[in-house]
Every structure is written in C-alpha cells, then in structure tokens.
Amino acid sequence: MIGVLTGFVDELRAAGVPVSMVEAIDSMKAVEAIDLADRVELRETLRSTLIKSLRYERAFDIAFDVYFSTTIDLADPAEPDPGRDDDRPEPSVGDDGLDLDALLERLLSALEGRDEAALRELARTAVDQLAGMEPGRPVGGTYYLYRTLRRLDLPELRDQLLEALIGGESLSEFDRRLIEEEVDARLGELREEIQAEIRRRLVADRGREAVARTLRRPLVEDVDLMHASASDLADMEAAIGPLTRKLAARLARRRKKRAGRLDFKKTVRRSLATGGVPADPQFRHPRPHRPEVWLMCDISGSMATFSRFTLQFTHAMATHFSKLRSFAFVDTVDEVTDYFGAGVDFASALQRVTTEAEVVWMDGHSDYGNSLETFRNRFERQLSPRTTLIITGDARNNYRPSRARILGEIARSARAVVWLNPEPIAYWDTGDSAMGEYTPYCTSVHEVRTLRQLETFVERLTLPSGGLVKRST
Amino acid sequence: MDLESPSAVANALASVDYLPDERIAQVVFLANRLSKPILVEGPAGVGKTELAKALSRVTGRALIRLQCYEGLDESKALYEWNYKKQLLRIQADVDHDWDDIEQDIFSEDFLLTRPLLEAIRAEEPVILLVDEVDRVEVETEALLLEILSDFQVSIPELGTITASTQPMVVLTSNNTRELSEALKRRCLFLHIDYPDPVREQEILNARVPGLSDHLAEQIARVARSIRNLDLKKSPSVSETIDWARTLLALSIDDIDETVLGDTLHVLLKYQADIEKATKELVSAAGG
Numbered sequence: 001m002i003g004v005l006t007g008f009v010d011e012l013r014a015a016g017v018p019v020s021m022v023e024a025i026d027s028m029k030a031v032e033a034i035d036l037a038d039r040v041e042l043r044e045t046l047r048s049t050l051i052k053s054l055r056y057e058r059a060f061d062i063a064f065d066v067y068f069s070t071t072i073d074l075a076d077p078a079e080p081d082p083g084r085d086d087d088r089p090e091p092s093v094g095d096d097g098l099d100l101d102a103l104l105e106r107l108l109s110a111l112e113g114r115d116e117a118a119l120r121e122l123a124r125t126a127v128d129q130l131a132g133m134e135p136g137r138p139v140g141g142t143y144y145l146y147r148t149l150r151r152l153d154l155p156e157l158r159d160q161l162l163e164a165l166i167g168g169e170s171l172s173e174f175d176r177r178l179i180e181e182e183v184d185a186r187l188g189e190l191r192e193e194i195q196a197e198i199r200r201r202l203v204a205d206r207g208r209e210a211v212a213r214t215l216r217r218p219l220v221e222d223v224d225l226m227h228a229s230a231s232d233l234a235d236m237e238a239a240i241g242p243l244t245r246k247l248a249a250r251l252a253r254r255r256k257k258r259a260g261r262l263d264f265k266k267t268v269r270r271s272l273a274t275g276g277v278p279a280d281p282q283f284r285h286p287r288p289h290r291p292e293v294w295l296m297c298d299i300s301g302s303m304a305t306f307s308r309f310t311l312q313f314t315h316a317m318a319t320h321f322s323k324l325r326s327f328a329f330v331d332t333v334d335e336v337t338d339y340f341g342a343g344v345d346f347a348s349a350l351q352r353v354t355t356e357a358e359v360v361w362m363d364g365h366s367d368y369g370n371s372l373e374t375f376r377n378r379f380e381r382q383l384s385p386r387t388t389l390i391i392t393g394d395a396r397n398n399y400r401p402s403r404a405r406i407l408g409e410i411a412r413s414a415r416a417v418v419w420l421n422p423e424p425i426a427y428w429d430t431g432d433s434a435m436g437e438y439t440p441y442c443t444s445v446h447e448v449r450t451l452r453q454l455e456t457f458v459e460r461l462t463l464p465s466g467g468l469v470k471r472s473t
Numbered sequence: 474m475d476l477e478s479p480s481a482v483a484n485a486l487a488s489v490d491y492l493p494d495e496r497i498a499q500v501v502f503l504a505n506r507l508s509k510p511i512l513v514e515g516p517a518g519v520g521k522t523e524l525a526k527a528l529s530r531v532t533g534r535a536l537i538r539l540q541c542y543e544g545l546d547e548s549k550a551l552y553e554w555n556y557k558k559q560l561l562r563i564q565a566d567v568d569h570d571w572d573d574i575e576q577d578i579f580s581e582d583f584l585l586t587r588p589l590l591e592a593i594r595a596e597e598p599v600i601l602l603v604d605e606v607d608r609v610e611v612e613t614e615a616l617l618l619e620i621l622s623d624f625q626v627s628i629p630e631l632g633t634i635t636a637s638t639q640p641m642v643v644l645t646s647n648n649t650r651e652l653s654e655a656l657k658r659r660c661l662f663l664h665i666d667y668p669d670p671v672r673e674q675e676i677l678n679a680r681v682p683g684l685s686d687h688l689a690e691q692i693a694r695v696a697r698s699i700r701n702l703d704l705k706k707s708p709s710v711s712e713t714i715d716w717a718r719t720l721l722a723l724s725i726d727d728i729d730e731t732v733l734g735d736t737l738h739v740l741l742k743y744q745a746d747i748e749k750a751t752k753e754l755v756s757a758a759g760g
Contacts, residue, residue: 022658026509033506034479034499041479044499052657054514054648054664114671174730174754178694181701182670242648249650345703 001036002028008067011212012050015059016219019050042068055219055239066212069200103129104157111157111186112164123193126152131198135205141215144198149191158183221452225306226422233305236451237347240309243455244316250459260284290322291415292386293461296375298393299354300330300366306422306448310392312346313454320462322386331367333375334358366396368434369403376406383413388461391442392420395428395435402434408441416443420457424449476505476532490679491520491527494672500663501528510621510642512606512660517647518709519665525602525643534641535595538602539588541609550616551626553585579630589616590634593626598638606656607646614653617644621659668710670697676710681717691728692717699740699750708740716740730755 009024027049034041043064051060103125110118127133130151131144161183166176202211217223220235221243228236266282274280295314297307311326318324328336334357339349353359361370383389389410411417419442421428421435428435439445448454476482482505483498493501501524504511513521529536539550547553559578566574586594592601603617619625624636644660646652668676670693677689692713700707708716716739725732734755741747 018654020654020658026507030503030507033503040495041499044496045503047496048500048503048661048663052512052660052662053651057664172729174733177754178691178698181698182694185670185697246650 001031004067005031007208008046008063009050011063011067011209011216012056012059014212015063015216016222017051017056017059023050023052039068055221058235059217059219062215062217063212065196065199066203066208066215069196069203100129100151104152107152107190108157108160108164111161111190114186116189119190120193120197123190123197127194127197127201133198133201133205141195141198141202141211145191145195148194148198154187158187161186221455222450224449225309225451226302226449228305236309239451240312240316243451244313247455247459248317248320290320291388291461292323292384293321294325294327294383294387294389294414296327296329296333296371296389296391298330298366298368298391299328299350299359300364302396303366303393303422304350304354307392308346308350309451309454310390310420310448311340311350313451313458314390314461315340315346317458317462327375327379328353328357328359329368329371329375330359330364331370332359332361333371333378335379365398366393367400368393368395368397368438369401369406372403372406372410376410380410380413383410385413385415387414388416388418389414390418390420390461392422392448394421394423394433395419395438396432397434399432402437404434404437404441407438411441411443417441418443418461419445420448421445422449423447476502478502485531486527487679489527489530491523492672492675492679493524494668497524497663497665500661504641504661507661508624508639510644510660511663512644512646512652512657513663513665514646514648515665516667516707516709518711519667520710521645521665522602522604524665525600525645528641528643529600532598532600532641534597535599536602537588537592537595537599537640538604541603541605541607543608543610545609545613547616549587550589550613551587552590552628553587554579554630555583555585559583581631584628584631589620590626592640592642593620593624593634593636595638595640599640601640601642603642603644605647606644607649607652611653614656618655618659621656667696667700667707670694673697673710673713677714677717680714681721683721684717685726688720688726688728689717692720695728695733695754696740698754702750702753704741704746704749705743706741706746712740 005024005028009019009027012019027046030045030049031042034045036042046064047057047060051057103122106118107122107126109115110122126148127144131148133144162180165179165183171179199211199215220232220239223232223236225236260283263282263284267278267280270280270282271278293314295311297303297311299307307328315324315326325335325337326340327333336353336357339353339357340346361367361374407417419435419438423433425447427433435445446453446457448457476485479495479498479502482502483493483495486493486498486501500511503509513524515521525538526536528534562578562583563574584590588601592599606614606617619627621642624639625633627633644656667673670690673693673696674686674689677684677692678686681689696708696713716736719736719739720728720732723736734751737747737750737755741750
C-alpha cells in the first residue's frame, strides 16, 4: 500500500499539486484508520489529507481514478477480433447476448430511476461493446469516450428520458426547463461513469504511470491562453473571479503596511504628552499610488480570448487605478471604455464591441500600423505623463507596414508603453510578426501566456515603480 | 456519542438535523480519529459554521467560538493579563517584598482567558470553532499554529499550558485569500459545495417540517437552476430554507413563473441578480 501511495503522491506532485512530506505521512496514518475496501472512504481520506485547495481537485480526481481503480481482467469481452477497423459497424450483439436496443432500454430505466449501481454496470457494458478498445493501441481515452457516446446516441437518449420524465403532461416552459436540467445532470453522470470505466481499462492495459502521464493536465492558471479548449476556457472563466479577488486583497494589505514620511508637526504635538520627548513618532498617510492605465487590445479573431481576459483582469482591479480607459482595434481603433463596467459579462460585452464599435475599417484583418496611426490622431493629445499604455496583441500584422515610429511618438507622450504578447518568445518575429519593430519603442514587453503570468503582470502594474521603469527585452 | 465509523458519524449528525454527504462524514470521522483540526472551505451559507454547531450537539461538548476579523490579536484570541487587578494587588500591600508580589501578580488568578486558551484549559473536551479564519492577517494566523499542531499555548510568564483534554477544532474559511501553507498543512481539508438537488431536498425536509415532497423537489431544482446562472451571489442553503418557509407560509404548493417572480427576492439579494434570474427563468418561460 505504501508503494502505491508514494506513487500516487509523486503523480500529484508531477501534476503541479504541492504535497508536503508531512501531508504524505498524514495520509498514510489516515489510511490505516479506514476501511480500505470502501473506495469512497479511501478517496475522501486521501483528498482531505493531501490536497488543501479547491484548485487541485480536478488533478486529484484524475490521479485517483488512475491509481485506485478496481483492476480489471484484460481478458474481458473488450478483446477485439483482429483486423476490425473503425468504420466497420461493430456487431450490435455482445458476448452476453445483449443488443444495443436492450442496452439503451436498460440505460433509460436506470437513468429514470436514478439507479447508480445499475448505471455503473451499464456503463461497463457499454464500454465493453461499443468503445472497441484495443490493447496497446496508442490513442487517448477521449477517442474511446466519443466512440462510445456516439454509438449510444445521447441526443436521442436525452429526448427519450425527457419524455419519460414528463410523462405526456403538457408543462409550462418553466417546469420543462427544470426537468431538462435534471435530465442533463443525469446524462452528465452517465458520461462520468463511462469515462471512469474507460480510464480503468486504459490503466489495466498500459499501467498507471503511463495513463497518468497522458491524462495530466496543467492547472487552470497555467493553461496556454492561445490554445485553450472550450472546457479550459470555462474553467478559466470560473477561476478569474477568485484570482482577482485574491489579488485585490493582497494589494489592500500591502497598501496599508507602507508607512509614509515622518509628520514632524504631529510628532511635536504628541511629544507634549511625554514632556517634550518625541517618544511616539507620527507618520503621514502615504498617498496611494494610482497609475492611470489605458488598455489597447487587439480583438481580432485569434486575439479575442486573450484580450478578453486581459480586459477582465484589469477592470477587476479598476479601483487601484486613478483612471482606466479601454481601446479595441482590429485594423482601426476605437474607445470602448463604456462597454466594460462593474458586473458586465465580458464575453458578451466584447461581442457588442465587435459589432458596434468602429474597430474594422477595411477588411477585418489585423493592421497594427493603421490602428496606431488612428490612435495617435484621435487620442494622443489626451495622454499624460502619468498614463501607462498597455497594448495586447501578437503583432502579427499581415505583412502590412508596421509604422513603428508612430508608437515611438505615442511613447513620448505617455509614462510608459507596455506590450503584452500571448505568443511564446520563440515565435516572435517569425512570419508576419512585427514584434521586433515595436519592441524598441516599448518601455517593456512581456510574454503573457497564462492567467498566472497575467496576474503577476497586473500586480506589478500597481506597484509604485510599476516594475516598468527598467527596459527589458 | 459514537463516531467510530463514517456511517456512524453520518447517522449521528443526521440525528441532529445536519445531513452530511459522504465527504463530510469521512473527514469528521478522520478528524476525530487522528485528532486533527478540520479546515472547512466553501461558499457562504452552505453550512460550514453549522457543522461545528452540529458536532457540538452530537457530542454534547461545549462550543467555544472565536470569530475572526481583521485586527484580531493575541489579547483577543489567546489571553491577556488583567492589569487593573494586578495594579490593585500591588497597591493592596505595599509592605510586601517586591519579588513575592511579582511572583503573585503573574499567576493564573490574574489571567484573562480568551477563546483559544479557554479551549485548551477546559476540563471537559470542547469543540473549538475558529470562524472565518481567512479574515485575519497572515501574521495572526501564526497564533493558531501552536494550538493546532500540539494543542498547547506558551505564556512567557507561566510556561507552556498543554491541553488536558483534546479539543476538536473546526476552522472555516470563505476563501477570500489563500491561507498559509503552515496552517493548511496542519489541517484536514474539507470543501463543502452547494448540495446536489437530492441532498438539498433531504435537508429541506429535515429543516422545514410540513414541506411536501413535490415542493421540496421543485425548490431544490429551481435552486440548482439559479446557481447555474452567473450571479454575484448564488442562493445559499440557508436561503433556500428561508424560501421553503416563505412558500409554506404563503400556502403555495406548486412553483410556477408567477410564484418564482414574486418570491425571488428571498433567494437573491442583489437587484442585478434578481433581474438576471427573472430574465432567464421567468420571462423566458413566459414568452
């Protein structure tokens, strides 16, 4: 058992979960106290001793599934007949004589009655017969999952389940919606079961370490913004609120601690109480540093997600800036400050910006040169020596003139110009990227590919020096 | 009461109307078995504080509560010397030798115990609830460390006071900031989320007598539906209980759009949230 647990802890660490020595020892002590045969008991015991933050739950669940799944015999009916290829329809009659229709029928009744044990059993049968898993074949679990789900025809199952639960009554839209949500939740459970079953079989086939490695996913703060999947995006969306709240709390704390300059008058006044001895020096309240921030975001297709998170993050910190204005551009630029306020949904706000604001002038392909020129003509006069201008984009200019000198003119009017590029540094200046032409005119340029890097950047922005004075590459 | 297995814990808690899921029962069982503190985290109003109260009812132990806030310090959390009494003592006999007096005024008679010390010195085992621990500063968190790992408090003048009976410690956090690693390492972590509709329905039945099954099911489903929306503040379990009571008082036995529209303010406390939920659930359904 100790061997398995150590491997499990190693896997958690590899997935980015910090597990200390003490916690590992605690988990082993705890495991001694419980009924090992009960999987739920084991899972919750390890969870409460090994992971100490909600952020790591997903990594934990995946690793647990891999390391503590009930081992299955590989000589199960999952054994494929050699030479079967994907396009040939699988036989609809399984080894135990159960055909697809009967399976669906039993699934339906299990779903309807919320019978978890039956659901698990049926998920196993479904994977057996429909996934067509082949030992040693190097494909991921997702492939088998979609294969199984496709054969089960979930939309059809959903309709049938809906019908069964509604039972022919005519319902108001409202009641119908509630039932639909119930149906979706139950189908979600089925999907989970199937996924777990597939993982179990993969583990039996390839061994724990190998499966764990393929399933390992980065923590949400470390997901690459440019290549995030839809589910990653949803996770990020959920994570961004807590991240900004935490950052705000951290900033508030730091602000309070900083003492200002000595208040001479007040110290002398106080010293009268101690017979003229200045025993209790008084300090001025420091004037909080509140930079003025302008954001200029490329919102063309590929950059939209990144720009949205930058906007969202910066706007959540709005109270820490004396003024915050936002501009959006594709091939020309427009001010969009009014679209983003407290409590707006940034995804739909950005949608509105794309349709309502004047960000497209010609063909809707990124044109940094023209955008900068428009920006200079319309807004440069309003820049002040207190303004920090942040430009977000990949500087992929579609081989149009970069007009980088204009950025130089803008930079002279502002306190600092900072460029955030979501591409890896190695890709800068390849193809149509004009990053190198803009860099000399920027106070600093940063590679910001993940939420974590974005958080670090916004925090630095609120520092008095802004971390922006020194010119870096 | 017997907390010898997770299912026994679940039954015991259920007997005082706190319905734990398997995760809660397991962690409580472990905390009792390993004498470790529980750190409970989760959104507001899912029953974090209630868990400590329920444990107190189950075990019959007294509940000592330390409510945390920004600026909480040693003298409010641990102990304080009763200096007024000390002054009186010094003035009372001026003739005495100073050494004797000094010995005397730093004795337990002059010690004002605060919740943490009180929990340590209790004759009978107690439940110590440290509520909203994320509100104190990181430095103040350090106060808790000695108590959490060794169940003892060091007072320079008196030495170390060790617990004669081990208190059961529950810390709650709303996760407004990351707690220090040192604190988290010493605790069992328990995240409580909004219950799924089945469990919420059970909670409603336990808490609101006279509620019909049909209504409880509907309430639980509507609650899930509303929590799925992106709101400033999702309805908590205590709010769904309030809502159930409201509906009961109005003798409503079936929820439709009108009822929901009229009573939504019991569930949601922000105007923007109410508008959003109305738009999503009520008007969309009506139109």
